Amino acid sequence: MDEPPRTQPGDLHATRIPYVVPESLDQLTGPRSGVVELPAPIDWSPKAGYDLGDPDDRILLYTTVISEAATIDDLARFLNKDLLIELWPQLRLPRYCVRRWHTTFPELAAIGAGGVWQ
Secondary structure, eight states, X not given: OOOOOSSOTTOOGGXXXXXXXXXXXXXXXXXSSSXXXXXXXXXXXXXXXXXXXXXXXXXXXXXXXXHHOOSHHHHHHHOBHHHHHHHGGGOOOBHHHHHHHHHHOHHHHHHOOSSOBO
């Protein structure tokens, strides 16, 4: 069996990170208010919780979950579709991650992304 190589010349580490993306934004049914506690596999920082009433906490929570979630269930549990759309232009996410979300959701691409970093 000739399997294609997992990496190609010129591949960057960022292109190998398995960012998860839902099939539909409607799957994102997480909270819009309150304090959200993330499990250690998603957030290993000492921060106890994220207050969705605080603009900085909302951005940090969404950036962390999108960057670190390992499953669609994680995304659905912690992200809310309407809040994601509202916050999307302000999120600072890896370029490859943003490309994956923009490819799946042209409506997010249309509103742009904030400070995309590599």
